[in-house]
Every structure is written in structure tokens, then in C-alpha cells.
Amino acid sequence: MAAVYYRRPTPYAARFEHLPQQQREFAAAEARHGFGGVLNHLHGALYVNHPSAVTRADFKPAQLQRFAELGLAIPPTLVTNDVEAARRFAAVHERVIYKTFRGLPRGEDGHTGAIWAQRVDAESFDDTLAVTAHLFQAEVPKTGDVRVTVVGRRLFAHRVAAPDRALDWRRGDWDELIHAPIAVPAPVEAVLHSYLESFGLVFGCFDFALTGDGDNPEHWIAIECNPNGQWGWLPNAPAITEAFADILSTEGGSRS
Secondary structure, three states: EEEEEOOOOHHHHHOOOOOHHHHHHHHHHHHHHHHHHHHHOOOOOOOOOHOOOHOOOOEEEEEEEHHHOOOEEOEEEEOOOOOHHHHHHHOOOOEEEEEOOOOOOOOOOOOOOOOOOOOEHHHHHHHHHHHEEEEEOOOOOEEEEHHHHEEEEEEEEEEEEOOOOOOHHOOHHHOEEEEEOOOOOOHHHHHHHHHHHOOOOOOOEEEEEEEEOOHHHEEEEEEEEEOOOOOOOOOOHHHHHHHHHHHHHHHHHOOO
């Protein structure tokens, strides 16, 4: 096998829901370690992306650290479950936002949910903050948002805005989003490739906040990178699809 496209597969347990719990867990574990074990160790195959690489790159603190190491600006950030630390952070920064590290787990109905990035007031902080880790960031005084999809050496970049100029454009109707192509400055492009290479990734969806002219690399504030992000909603989805086909058939085939 020359290439593997790993794209959000159905959980192993999903096909065994008709079984009693013990049998279901056993069957899912056997499938994960058997079938999954084979797919995870195809020597010489091109993975887009390898599951273990996706897992490593899926931690937001690691993403932010890597962005900073590679020279990109990031928002001032605090990860904590200490209410006093959160209050001190909020006192230093005029506006603070809260973001989740992950999406909501599946509910009993099988559907997933989301908690969008939102502004928070330090007066709302109380002892319940100690229950688990939280991600707080200083709000970036942005002029716009940019999504950059990278497939191999090809980049696809668009400014993205919600009609109501919401803080988090993801929370509304994606069919109503406003898109405009944007050129990625060469220094930023170089960092994106270095970022992917450092995690062993071939593909990633990067989100940036712009603080001024898009021609100036210093105005690109790195927010996050989804190592298995969505791209079918973008205006240039056909070109992105072609890029995936090219890299899987050309680079994957060259390894066989």
C-alpha cells in the first residue's frame, strides 16, 4: 500500500453497539489493535496524516509553543485551574477570551456539540474553575481572520468573516460566511511548512488573527492548527481536493 488518507474514521465501537458492553469493548479493542495495528504500521506508505502524528499535534499548548519557537506571534495565553491566577491574568489584559481545548463529548443522542471562543469577565470566576484546566487568552485586536489550508507544499488561504462580525466565526451559519482570497507572506509560509514537518504532518488547517495589513508577517497572529481540519466548506474546496489527490497518487506512488 503506497498511501493512506486518514480522515476522521468512525470509532471502532460504533459497529458493535448491538453487543453487550463487555463483548462490545472486547470487539472494539481487538479491531483497534488488529486492523488499526496494521494500518498504523505500513512501512514506506505516505500517511495524510498518520494517526499518531495527529494525536501529537492536537494539543493546543503544544501548538502555541511550537508557533512561538518558530517565530510566529501568539496571543498572551494562560492554562490554569487556579482562580487567582485567572483573575491576575484578566487584570493585566483589557479583554480576555476563554476557549476549550477540545469539543464537547458525544451526548446520549450520539451528537457532538461545541463551546465557541467567548469573552469572559473576571467577576464570573469562582471556585468551580478549579474543577479542570482552562485556556484563557488576551483578545487580539484583529482586523480579520484567516484560514490557511496546507496540503503538502501547496497553500490555500482565505480571509473569513461572519456577517455579524462575531468573535468566533464558527458559531454561525457557515453558508453565510464571507470569504476573500489572501496571499500568505513568504516568511509565514515557510513557518507553516516547518511546523507541519516538526509534527510529522502532511496536511493542516491553520487559523490566524490579522492585526493589520496582511502583507506584513508581524500582523499574522497564530491561533491554532487543526491537524485533521475541515475544508469542504471553503470556496476553493475543489482545488484542495485536487491537491489531496495529487499528493496521495504522486508522492504516495513514489514510495511503493
